[in-house]
Amino acid sequence: MPNTQISDLQASRVAARTRVLLIDADPASVRVATTAIATAGGEVLTTIAPNAAIAGDVGHDAEIAIIDIPGREALALVERFVDRGLVVVATSGSGSVALAVEAMRRGAIDFVLKPYSPDSLARRLAPRFGEGRAKASKSPSGGPAPVSGSGDFGGFVGQSQPMRALYAEIARIAPSRAAVFVTGESGSGKELCAEAIHARSGRAGKALVALNCGAIPRELMESEVFGHVRGAFTGATEDRPGAVEVAGGGTLFLDEIGEMELGLQAKLLRVLQTGEYRRVGEARPRHADVRVVCATHRDPLAEVAAGRFRQDLFYRLHVLPIRTPPLRERGDDVIALAHTFLERFAGEEGRPTPRLSPAVVERFLSYPWPGNVRELQNVIRRAVVLGDGDEVTLDMLPPDFSGARAASPVAAAGGAIEPFWIQERRIIETAVAAYGGNTARAAAALEISPSTIYRKRERWAEGRA
Numbered sequence: 001m002p003n004t005q006i007s008d009l010q011a012s013r014v015a016a017r018t019r020v021l022l023i024d025a026d027p028a029s030v031r032v033a034t035t036a037i038a039t040a041g042g043e044v045l046t047t048i049a050p051n052a053a054i055a056g057d058v059g060h061d062a063e064i065a066i067i068d069i070p071g072r073e074a075l076a077l078v079e080r081f082v083d084r085g086l087v088v089v090a091t092s093g094s095g096s097v098a099l100a101v102e103a104m105r106r107g108a109i110d111f112v113l114k115p116y117s118p119d120s121l122a123r124r125l126a127p128r129f130g131e132g133r134a135k136a137s138k139s140p141s142g143g144p145a146p147v148s149g150s151g152d153f154g155g156f157v158g159q160s161q162p163m164r165a166l167y168a169e170i171a172r173i174a175p176s177r178a179a180v181f182v183t184g185e186s187g188s189g190k191e192l193c194a195e196a197i198h199a200r201s202g203r204a205g206k207a208l209v210a211l212n213c214g215a216i217p218r219e220l221m222e223s224e225v226f227g228h229v230r231g232a233f234t235g236a237t238e239d240r241p242g243a244v245e246v247a248g249g250g251t252l253f254l255d256e257i258g259e260m261e262l263g264l265q266a267k268l269l270r271v272l273q274t275g276e277y278r279r280v281g282e283a284r285p286r287h288a289d290v291r292v293v294c295a296t297h298r299d300p301l302a303e304v305a306a307g308r309f310r311q312d313l314f315y316r317l318h319v320l321p322i323r324t325p326p327l328r329e330r331g332d333d334v335i336a337l338a339h340t341f342l343e344r345f346a347g348e349e350g351r352p353t354p355r356l357s358p359a360v361v362e363r364f365l366s367y368p369w370p371g372n373v374r375e376l377q378n379v380i381r382r383a384v385v386l387g388d389g390d391e392v393t394l395d396m397l398p399p400d401f402s403g404a405r406a407a408s409p410v411a412a413a414g415g416a417i418e419p420f421w422i423q424e425r426r427i428i429e430t431a432v433a434a435y436g437g438n439t440a441r442a443a444a445a446l447e448i449s450p451s452t453i454y455r456k457r458e459r460w461a462e463g464r465a
């Protein structure tokens with residue numbers, strides 16, 4: 001992942017210079033900063049003093065704001081420009097750690113102490129300019145990608161109020177080292193959230209390692225997380241690092257954390273408390289440097305109450321809670337998302353992008369989307385593959401979409417009651433299809449074990465109920 005970011009960054013730096021808003025009242029600093037900005041690949045659009053910036057309205061065309069913070073009153077500028085979607089680098093001659101921490105807490109991506117030389121500042125700015133451009137290139141308008149107002153954020157598409165609130169929350173918590181707990185329905189973008197948090201953290205240059213605790217067999221989970229040494233178990237033919245080690249200096253994303261068994265939860269708690277862990281089969285402790293972002297589609301407090309989730313681990317992880325809203329709460333976002341996916345999938349198929357018929361738009365807006373954005377993705381992919389015209393019409397959608405209302409789950413077409421196993425089979429197959437064939441994820445969404453699905457499929461294949 002870091003490699004992709006670096007190559008994107010280099011390509012974009014060749015393409016255009018990063019547009020910078022420089023907020024600083026000291027002429028000597030402005031001169032040094034202007035040289036550093038040019039060296040790092042940027043151009044200064046506007047230079048303004050902090051007091052004037054607080055009172056005025058500047059920086060609309062900028063991608064990056066470099067803000068001098070002479071005192072606490074200028075901290076509000078950090079927040080203002082982060083909320084507008086700019087990458088913010090704070091500077092200060094006061095040397096106060098508290099000021100630096102506060103600027104980072106409010107979303108500044110870096111804090112550079114004055115006095116700086118043109119070279120030292122340029123070195124600090126260069127990677128940040130890449131981030132400014134990467135964000136801008138994701139915005140359909142070609143301008144910066146704001147946190148609030150219009151436009152998208154990170155890998156997210158959507159400008160509804162719940163999404164803008166989510167973007168602002170991500171921008172606010174990303175720079176912290178504390179654990180993040182993401183809740184939200186399946187397919188609503190929890191992993192995307194982890195990616196956005198990582199990308200905006202000071203750890204973006206290191207790896208983001210994602211593990212789906214629901215998809216990895218329990219007996220392998222500990223080795224996946226912590227690694228193992230040769231001979232630790234049958235098949236362990238060599239030493240292998242785990243996710244904690246590979247994500248060193250970066251972020252560890254533990255999806256479906258509720259699926260982690262209690263013994264392993266205790267070991268994860270130890271990492272969070274002391275930073276120590278052991279590879280499977282190894283006596284000596286190792287030190288971990290990871291930020292943990294975890295996610296679940298379940299109600300974590302209910303899991304704690306049921307004894308499936310350790311309470312002490314929950315409180316350790318639940319420092320910065322964040323929730324991805326379900327698609328049905330995002331209004332018109334569903335249409336913007338549908339257009340994005342239409343363009344992507346039609347492009348992949350080498351076809352012109354079809355439009356949505358008015359009836360499809362209406363249906364999309366009223367449909368409850370239990371599988372959220374992933375379900376929408378699957379519906380659009382299917383329509384692109386099956387359709388050959390320039391319009392997606394109702395008949396290209398899965399059967400549940402075609403009618404004004406989804407078919408009753410109990411009654412078949414003629415109103416007769418279907419046998420239980422047929423209904424059960426339909427529910428399971430629909431869930432597996434909604435997860436693009438991923439049985440483990442479908443099982444997690446249905447709150448049954450993957451082996452139940454495998455067992456039932458074997459029976460159906462043999463023609464048994």
Ligand SMILES: Nc1ncnc2c1ncn2[C@@H]1O[C@H](COP(=O)(O)OP(=O)(O)OP(=O)(O)O)[C@@H](O)[C@H]1O
Pocket residue numbers: 155156157158184185186187188189190191192193255297324337373374377441
């Ligand atoms: N707002 C969004 N804009 C664009 N793509 C999105 C958005 N939200 C989700 N997606 C896409 O939808 C798919 C599902 O998202 P993601 O995997 O992040 O969901 P999730 O909540 O982690 O799902 P699960 O609970 O099953 O793990 C991904 O391909 C993701 O890129």
